[in-house]
Amino acid sequence: MKRVAIKPTWTIQEPDGPALPPRLIELLVQVHAHGSLLAASQQLGLSYRHAWDLVRQGEAQFNVTLLHMERGKGSTLSALGEKLVWADHRIAARL
Numbered sequence: 273m274k275r276v277a278i279k280p281t282w283t284i285q286e287p288d289g290p291a292l293p294p295r296l297i298e299l300l301v302q303v304h305a306h307g308s309l310l311a312a313s314q315q316l317g318l319s320y321r322h323a324w325d326l327v328r329q330g331e332a333q334f335n336v337t338l339l340h341m342e343r344g345k346g347s348t349l350s351a352l353g354e355k356l357v358w359a360d361h362r363i364a365a366r367l
Contacts, residue, residue: 280363284333296330297360299323300338300349304357308346309339 285291295316302312313323330338338353349357 282360286333289333292333293326293329296326297356299326300330300353301357301360303339303347304349304354307348309341312347 281294282297283291283294295318298316299309299312299318302315303309306312306315309323309327310320313320316323318326327339334352336352337350338356340348340350342348
């Protein structure tokens with residue numbers, strides 16, 4: 273039997289600005305799952321530098337921190353990061 277999957281793509285942008293990179297939500301979901309930006313970037317096949325660029329773009333778009341990092345303790349999501357991951361899970365559950 274064939275498996276059918278539907279994956280929504282988020283589009284968040286200001287009316288006159290660039291759109292939020294779609295991979296940012298995927299990255300935040302992986303950070304939530306693995307507790308580390310490095311592990312999340314490896315899971316998605318991204319370089320660590322590119323992952324940081326995605327996070328910075330998201331933080332610039334929302335004008336708030338998305339990740340809290342502590343040396344030797346990994347990464348945790350900010351309140352907004354947690355809400356974005358929660359919303360992504362809810363959307364996936366509805367589909």
